[in-house]
Amino acid sequence: MGRVGLMMGAPEVLQLTANLIRAIGGKRVLDIGMFTGSSALSAALALPDDGQVYGFDISEEYVKHGYPFFEKAGVKEKIKIHFGPAMDNLQKLVDDGQSGTFDFAFIDADKENYWGYYELCLLLVRRGGIIAVDNTLWSGRVFDTSHTDECTVAIREFNDKVHRDSRVRVSFLPIGDGLSLLFVQ
Numbered sequence: 127m128g129r130v131g132l133m134m135g136a137p138e139v140l141q142l143t144a145n146l147i148r149a150i151g152g153k154r155v156l157d158i159g160m161f162t163g164s165s166a167l168s169a170a171l172a173l174p175d176d177g178q179v180y181g182f183d184i185s186e187e188y189v190k191h192g193y194p195f196f197e198k199a200g201v202k203e204k205i206k207i208h209f210g211p212a213m214d215n216l217q218k219l220v221d222d223g224q225s226g227t228f229d230f231a232f233i234d235a236d237k238e239n240y241w242g243y244y245e246l247c248l249l250l251v252r253r254g255g256i257i258a259v260d261n262t263l264w265s266g267r268v269f270d271t272s273h274t275d276e277c278t279v280a281i282r283e284f285n286d287k288v289h290r291d292s293r294v295r296v297s298f299l300p301i302g303d304g305l306s307l308l309f310v311q
């Protein structure tokens with residue numbers, strides 16, 4: 127599989143997250159790490175007409191590949207893109223008083239910041255909402271302690287910490303590259 131295939135959200139993951147958004151009657155979604163827009167597009171298609179995806183990425187070079195597909199799918203108006211470091215842009219939403227106003231978040235940007243994104247999502251997502259975190263298996267490297275690179279260590283620590291966090295209930299699913307569903311209490 128090439129680099130693009132590795133970066134794109136797995137179809138079975140995006141199908142499940144779209145169904146979860148529908149199941150909880152989601153209207154406002156955070157999509158953290160858009161790449162070419164697959165996760166934002168699948169979320170937008172799951173939303174009602176007045177729903178909104180807030181997408182975050184540092185690279186318009188990647189995201190612009192998704193523009194024709196957003197247009198073709200008729201969901202362009204539902205996707206509001208915030209370019210720049212996602213930590214800063216999520217913090218701006220918190221500072222802007224938008225805590226508790228989102229139903230669902232999909233965390234799939236730089237792995238070193240996963241815990242930081244999670245903490246901000248816990249503020250922004252309402253009780254009863256869901257935070258989905260992608261790549262939590264990281265091709266199995268999380269289980270092999272001989273892997274000590276920054277990304278692997280960050281995901282391993284994220285997994286260890288989140289299982290002890292009473293603010294959420296956790297479902298860890300071995301689909302795609304590992305998907306952790308965190309149900310906000």
Ligand SMILES: C[S@@+](CC[C@H](N)C(=O)[O-])C[C@H]1O[C@@H](n2cnc3c(N)ncnc32)[C@H](O)[C@@H]1O
Nearest residue numbers: 134135159160161164165183184211212235236
């Ligand atoms: C794995 S890809 C996202 C895949 C996408 N969710 C999908 O379903 O196809 C990760 C993305 O995170 C973005 N990214 C990396 N570091 C970031 C940061 N600090 N802030 C925002 N986006 C970042 C990258 O540009 C890349 O597009």
